[in-house]
Amino acid sequence: MKKLIHNHFFALLAWVVILVISLVALPNVNQLTREHSQITLPNSTQSQIAQTIEQQHWGHHVNNTYQVVAVFSNGNQKMSAADRQNVQKTVDRLQKHQDEYGIKAVMGPNDNAATRKQLISKDQTTQLVQLNISKKHGTLQKINRQLSTAVKTTGLKTYITGADILNDDFSGAVQQGIKKTEVISVIFIFIVLLIVFRSPITPLISLLMVGVSFMTSFSIVTNLVDKFNFPFSNFTQVFMIIVLFGIGTDYDILLYNQFKENLGKGMEKWAATKDAQEKAGRTILYSGSSLLIGFTSLGLARFSVYQSAVGVAIGVAVLLIVLLTLNPFFMAVLGKKMFWPDKRFTGESSSKIWQRMANNSVHHPVITLILVFAILLPIGLVNRNQLNYNDADEISNSTPSKKGFNVVEDHFSKGTAEPVTVYIKSNHRLDNEKNLLLIDRLTNQLKDSADVKTVTSVTQPAGSKVRQLYVNNQLQQLTGQLGAAQSSLSQLSAGLTGQAAMQAAATGSASGAASEQAMMAGMGQMSSGLQAGGDYLSGLQKSAAADSFYIPNNQLKNAEFQQSVNNYLSADKKTAKLMVILNSNPSASRATTAVNGLTKISKYSLKGTALGHATVVVGGQSSKINDTKTVAGGDFMRTAIIMIVGIGLALVYVTRSLLQPVYVLGTLVTAYMASLSITHLLTRLILGRPMLTWNTPFFSFIMLIALGVDYSIFLIMRYRNTDNQHHLPTERIVMAASAIGTVVISAAVILSGTFASLIPSGIPTLIEVAMAVIIGLIILVIIIPLVVPSTIHLTYPMRSAMRDNQAKRKGAEQN
Numbered sequence: 001m002k003k004l005i006h007n008h009f010f011a012l013l014a015w016v017v018i019l020v021i022s023l024v025a026l027p028n029v030n031q032l033t034r035e036h037s038q039i040t041l042p043n044s045t046q047s048q049i050a051q052t053i054e055q056q057h058w059g060h061h062v063n064n065t066y067q068v069v070a071v072f073s074n075g076n077q078k079m080s081a082a083d084r085q086n087v088q089k090t091v092d093r094l095q096k097h098q099d100e101y102g103i104k105a106v107m108g109p110n111d112n113a114a115t116r117k118q119l120i121s122k123d124q125t126t127q128l129v130q131l132n133i134s135k136k137h138g139t140l141q142k143i144n145r146q147l148s149t150a151v152k153t154t155g156l157k158t159y160i161t162g163a164d165i166l167n168d169d170f171s172g173a174v175q176q177g178i179k180k181t182e183v184i185s186v187i188f189i190f191i192v193l194l195i196v197f198r199s200p201i202t203p204l205i206s207l208l209m210v211g212v213s214f215m216t217s218f219s220i221v222t223n224l225v226d227k228f229n230f231p232f233s234n235f236t237q238v239f240m241i242i243v244l245f246g247i248g249t250d251y252d253i254l255l256y257n258q259f260k261e262n263l264g265k266g267m268e269k270w271a272a273t274k275d276a277q278e279k280a281g282r283t284i285l286y287s288g289s290s291l292l293i294g295f296t297s298l299g300l301a302r303f304s305v306y307q308s309a310v311g312v313a314i315g316v317a318v319l320l321i322v323l324l325t326l327n328p329f330f331m332a333v334l335g336k337k338m339f340w341p342d343k344r345f346t347g348e349s350s351s352k353i354w355q356r357m358a359n360n361s362v363h364h365p366v367i368t369l370i371l372v373f374a375i376l377l378p379i380g381l382v383n384r385n386q387l388n389y390n391d392a393d394e395i396s397n398s399t400p401s402k403k404g405f406n407v408v409e410d411h412f413s414k415g416t417a418e419p420v421t422v423y424i425k426s427n428h429r430l431d432n433e434k435n436l437l438l439i440d441r442l443t444n445q446l447k448d449s450a451d452v453k454t455v456t457s458v459t460q461p462a463g464s465k466v467r468q469l470y471v472n473n474q475l476q477q478l479t480g481q482l483g484a485a486q487s488s489l490s491q492l493s494a495g496l497t498g499q500a501a502m503q504a505a506a507t508g509s510a511s512g513a514a515s516e517q518a519m520m521a522g523m524g525q526m527s528s529g530l531q532a533g534g535d536y537l538s539g540l541q542k543s544a545a546a547d548s549f550y551i552p553n554n555q556l557k558n559a560e561f562q563q564s565v566n567n568y569l570s571a572d573k574k575t576a577k578l579m580v581i582l583n584s585n586p587s588a589s590r591a592t593t594a595v596n597g598l599t600k601i602s603k604y605s606l607k608g609t610a611l612g613h614a615t616v617v618v619g620g621q622s623s624k625i626n627d628t629k630t631v632a633g634g635d636f637m638r639t640a641i642i643m644i645v646g647i648g649l650a651l652v653y654v655t656r657s658l659l660q661p662v663y664v665l666g667t668l669v670t671a672y673m674a675s676l677s678i679t680h681l682l683t684r685l686i687l688g689r690p691m692l693t694w695n696t697p698f699f700s701f702i703m704l705i706a707l708g709v710d711y712s713i714f715l716i717m718r719y720r721n722t723d724n725q726h727h728l729p730t731e732r733i734v735m736a737a738s739a740i741g742t743v744v745i746s747a748a749v750i751l752s753g754t755f756a757s758l759i760p761s762g763i764p765t766l767i768e769v770a771m772a773v774i775i776g777l778i779i780l781v782i783i784i785p786l787v788v789p790s791t792i793h794l795t796y797p798m799r800s801a802m803r804d805n806q807a808k809r810k811g812a813e814q815n
Contacts, residue, residue, distance in 0.1 A: 050619025102137025159404025177761025351741025380673025
């Protein structure tokens, strides 16, 4: 029993049981990722209010649905009559089998004049069909697969696209990228550890530790997501893999080097294991704790994408437990065999590069710090560019949904694929002349915006004015009727005049003639009145006042107008929507800026009217991106501050200093700024992308700050463990840099290589984050042995000076 305890056998048994349970309890990861990877914004944002209005206050059986667009394209050739008939046959087939495909609503290009204008391209090469698919029908993957087959049409290229489909395909692309990352990471780490330890056994044990940690923690995270809606995104799994494999291997190197050094000193394997646990384990705990605090602080973020990185904290917690409980089993059982066939047990060799850099910095601390920050700060402050919020760019152009999206952009207005929707939610019915006039006025004002291509609403369902419902047209008809009446009256007057003359000549009656003359005079006055009225109405017709909407009561009940009412007013007739198609890509910066303009126009137009107190919000993809931009930007700063404060407190405990954490964090932030600028430059030059993706700065920041602090802690802990009785602080930090330099460089190489495994994924965000972290790690490996020793010298100047004076006096006495 004592031998079993010495060999940590029960720890092995416990982890075997935990691993089995974790594997059995692991939910369907692919489905979970697709279901929980949508960006969730606060309920108070404009786009979320709009979404709530659409889902909860709209009828016509389209709530709780996915919005999908079927694209029918004949390339750059105009569709023939046969092609158009084939499209209609496909639409008819979809309508006939709605239950089979989960379709709740179909809008085809030939439904009416309005849809012909909206869903058929001007060059007549492309037609669209808008579908609403019930979310209960199945996963988006299933819906995409079924509809892609259902819409196939002879002689035409067909695609299924839309925001929901594109997001789902992005999730699938990330999952495929993760598989590549896992394989590349494992191979890379095995090769590096094989080179470092010259043994095939050590890499296998290290990978086993990390593998157990990842599978256990990922099972915990996914079950929390499945049962309690724990924060999760497309990036949670991939960053858990990268962080755990990267720092897990780093910590293993630290632990195995200490164990190997102990064995080289002649320690028995159990004693060597215990000593390694105490010395290296303390550094691992301190370093891991700062990492844990950093990622845990992300739970305080308000933005769902940022919150999703908190899953890494669970991974780090499990990793620390595994490394310090399961590792000792293999160390105690295998001993020197753990490093077979290598016979050298001297620990890690010293780093001459770090030693020289540290030595120079302690002799010239101020000059060193000025040079470091004079070089890095200007780099960090350049290339401050806008970010790309178009998630469609994350998907390869070879993906069918992306092809369909590109076809729509090529042959329609760029905003056609994802129109913006303006919602007006009132507390009274809107299907009356007074409120319809206000809605029509807003429609025209929105159309006057330079960013807008077309606007459709209840009063303009085809995107243009209905002439019969405008006062000038109605006045024109009335003026025409008055003119006809005046002409008839003139003819009647002339007829009566002739008749009166004949009667007077025949009878010689003066009284009869006088009566007829009086009647004709009255008709003359009436004709003059009609002429004046006609002139007035003609003038009014040509005035700006006549260019306004007016619908008579009998027209409100008209069947054609009721179809428009059903499309653009809610079931209770208290909410109206206006569909706005922008000139630009709905995800482009110009489109998101236009959302603010549309909101201002809408609220200003209705201010002081019967709809002045109505809720006015703008929804759609552009609005959601605009809200994402606002929320993400604000939450980035807030979360960054929380993270830095948390790590700073951990550093205060580790360093026992108030100044050292400031120096370390300042170094990390400077390295981050410089790496992001360099990444942007390389992305533009190599990848041909003018902007970084909007996720890149945040994920680069948390990875570089949380992981980069490890290397400073490695150096500081080595400094603290160095004999302080016989050496100055400046001497100790140089010795520590020499001793730990190779470990840090090896760890940085492994972490860089692990992040490099993200590049083959093909996902722009992952590629850019990988580049930023790798560049940042290179910068840190260079500046840590310069900055930390310099700050040590500046932090303890009196102690160093006193020791120098003592040395000088002692030397003088000896002479």
